[in-house]
Amino acid sequence: MAQAKNQALLDILNPIIAAQGLLLWDLKIKQVGGQKTVEVLVDLPDHQNISMAQITDFTRLVNEALDEAPVDPVPGEYMLDIASPGMDRSLVEPWHYAWAQEGNLAITIAFFAAKDGQKQWTGEIAELTDNGLTLESEQQKFDVTFDEIAKAIVAVQF
Incomplete structure (x- = not known):
């Protein structure tokens, strides 16, 4: 899954995910047209549903950690998209x-x-x-x- 995709980004995300008690459902870095998007899908473990407040808190912490990172784990400009995988979530792994x-x-x-x-x-x-x-x-x-x-x-x- 995400391990092979961008270990530097995971090194930043994983401690925040653990501290927030979240589950990383998927991580994708997509290029559509000229726009690069980092998509992070998180949820709560044990089939609980994550709230918008929890996604907002997680997004703030991730933005702060990315701003403070000595080396940008995703070179170039990109849009950060953090969301829940949703009820009809894809099953990949x-x-x-x-x-x-x-x-x-x-x-x-x-x-x-x-x-x-x-x-x-x-x-x-x-x-x-x-x-x-x-x-x-x-x-x-x-x-x-x-x-x-x-x-x-x-x-x-x-």
Whole structure:
């Protein structure tokens, strides 16, 4: 995940994340057009929802730490975007799937190639392995490797 992307930035973020009792969901550095954006997604552990006040406090602390850093961990101009991953958060890393399984959350998976006639399935994770998962939908249960998944998100259910 973020480890390989920018260790210098993580060295600044991780102590703040730990002190605030937060969970780093994802870290991305994106270039869209001429604008570079550092996207930091944070939440609370144990399936709790982070508040706007907590995001505001975290953002202030990160801005202060970046201003005081002796070397800029992200060279050049960039926009800092700190947010919650949201209810329909993307599942990318294996631990994201474990998090969804622990919370008994339904997920929606879009596949690169159709699986049993469909390119998208929604269900719960019945089993999780190092290479993939077993998805249990209302219709059936089947094994999925992580390589087959084009995109996966938590399925928002009301």
